[in-house]
Structures are given as C-alpha cells and as structure tokens.
Amino acid sequence: MSERLRIFLTVNGAQAELEVEPRTLLLEALRDHLGLRGTRTGCETTTCGACTVLLDGRSVKSCTVLVAQARDRTVTTIEALAGETDLHPVQESFRNCHALQCGFCTPGMVMAAVSALEEGRVCDEESARRALKGNLCRCTGYHNIVAALLATADAQKRPS
Structure with missing residues (x-):
C-alpha cells in the first residue's frame, strides 16, 4: 500500500481536506475527490488548457500540478465564478x-x-x-x- 498524504487547501472559498497518494494531480483531486467536474481533462500535457484553474489567483494547468503543490493554497475553479443569479x-x-x-x-x-x-x-x-x-x-x-x-x-x- 502506498503512502498517503493529508492535504488541506481552500477550493472555491471552502476548506477542503483530502487524503491522497503523493502522485495525485490537482485535476484529479478536483474532479474525482471533490466532484468539481467543470474543470476538463484534455491532453494531460498542458497543451490544450482545458484544465486551467486559478491557484492563488494565477492560472495554472491543473493536469501537471500535484495536489501536494496546492497544499495550504487557494484554488478557484469555473464553478466559483458565477453567482446564484448572475454570471461573472x-x-x-x-x-x-x-x-x-x-x-x-x-x-x-x-x-x-x-x-x-x-x-x-x-x-x-x-x-x-x-x-x-x-x-x-x-x-x-x-x-x-x-x-x-x-x-x-x-x-x-x-x-x-
């Protein structure tokens, strides 16, 4: 059994705690662990940008960022942009x-x-x-x- 990491981060304004393998990508954590499906899986090589999210306010390709690199940081996905009644x-x-x-x-x-x-x-x-x-x-x-x-x-x- 591989070692697991406990990661704390803020996602779309809410605290999240994940227990993941060290090789878990931020994209996988968002989609598979947190159920945020707005971030898309595309090329998985940073070429297409479908997986772009904001990490501490700056755009990153989440397909090549380890979730461990986002530890104690703030992630914003497409789900957080719109309000309940209006768009960003x-x-x-x-x-x-x-x-x-x-x-x-x-x-x-x-x-x-x-x-x-x-x-x-x-x-x-x-x-x-x-x-x-x-x-x-x-x-x-x-x-x-x-x-x-x-x-x-x-x-x-x-x-x-």
Missing part, C-alpha cells in the same frame, strides 16, 4: 459574443481570461491573443473568444 463578467461576455460552441474548452478559456484580466495583461487584440495562447479551441477559431476578452477588458475600463 467574463462568462457574460462569452455568452454575448458567442465565444463558445461545443463548450469543452470554455471553462479553461474563461479561467485563463479571468487571470489575464486580473493581472492587467489585456489591453489590445495582440495581448488578448497572447493571454490565451496556452488554451486551444477546436471550434471557434478564437475570433469570438478574443472579442469576449476584449469586451470584458473594455467594460472594466469604463467608470461604473
């Missing part, structure tokens, strides 16, 4: 700009977009495309996804 501004822009088709890449794209906006890395089309570079979409050709990211950035610049 990035989700609203994705909807308004028709920035999704099959929806497989959408959670990772949204999380990468949220991180880029919070870090102030989006100011024009080139920077928006650069911010999403590590996330693949096989349906839309990125035009509407980039438009959604730019629409959110523009809305954040306007005074409330």
